[in-house]
Amino acid sequence: MQAGWLSAAEVGMLASMGRRREARHWARVNTGRAGLAAMRAFQDTASELALLRRRMGHTPVDAPMLADEHALLAALVRRAVTSPDWR
Secondary structure (H helix, E strand, O other), X not given: OOOOOOOHHXXXXXXXXXXXXXXXXXXXXXXXXXXXXXXXXXXXXXXXXXXXXXXXXXXXXXXXXXXXXXXXXXXXXXHHHHOOOOX
């Protein structure tokens, strides 16, 4: 189910290590060190969220998991909104 947290382009970029590297390179070239740091943080947060969601699909979901999910979604949105112009 699509919830709209990530664009189709972001999902494509996150789905492959090669595309992740390309995105970090693009961020560094176009927005400098701050952009590279922002891209890394965005990718790391999205990866943590994906791993948590996978775990939630295989184990009973508890309150700490839901709190972690909420925090990661908030961080993902915050990173996307406050990042240099790479979105």
